[in-house]
Amino acid sequence: GQQVMQIPQYQHVQEGEDFTTYCNSSTTLSNIQWYKQRPGGHPVFLIQLVKSGEVKKQKRLTFQFGEAKKNSSLHITATQTTDVGTYFCAAPGGGSNYKLTFGKGTLLTVNP
């Protein structure tokens, strides 16, 4: 079935440093979504990328979708303690455009 590889698994940064997490797929994706899960919480939708080479920004967060639509990244500029959590990418798979396959996630911790 669909697999999405996400790295790194963990990232610890000092507040103010940048952070990036990457997702890769062996197959072309119709779209890719990003979610954030705070410790003890549930995933919250951040964004969906659909177009080849698409770049979207949400304040300090920048999301990119590769030209081949096989990889994506989430970059956070000048991290804050509120950015702590696990960031998951998720892609449709399993023959359905509705089911999502989640990456393993990147746990971000920020040292104040």
Next chain:
Amino acid sequence: GAVVSQHPSWVICKSGTSVKIECRSLDFQATTMFWYRQFPKQSLMLMATSNEGSKATYEQGVEKDKFLINHASLTLSTLTVTSAHPEDSSFYICSAKTDKSNNEQFFGPGTRLTVL
């Protein structure tokens, strides 16, 4: 808008008992609901997809007789863990989507199940 609730938020039960978890879309009609389980510090694993009024579609390796899913209405889906065992202890999360949500899934707060 797009709020999904789950009940209970946590439950502790004895081995061999059954536990029912409810997932409700509070302010929208969910054409499709999904059930995931998440082990500590791991990713979400899709268990099944349920559409209102039809049988759930289970992922490979998920026992449909053990994890009973009922999607009785456009706002309610239930997951019953039958004859629960300690290895079923996990965080169960539901999500819902609508035809208009452009593939975005709205997640419930999750239910932490502990089987003694």
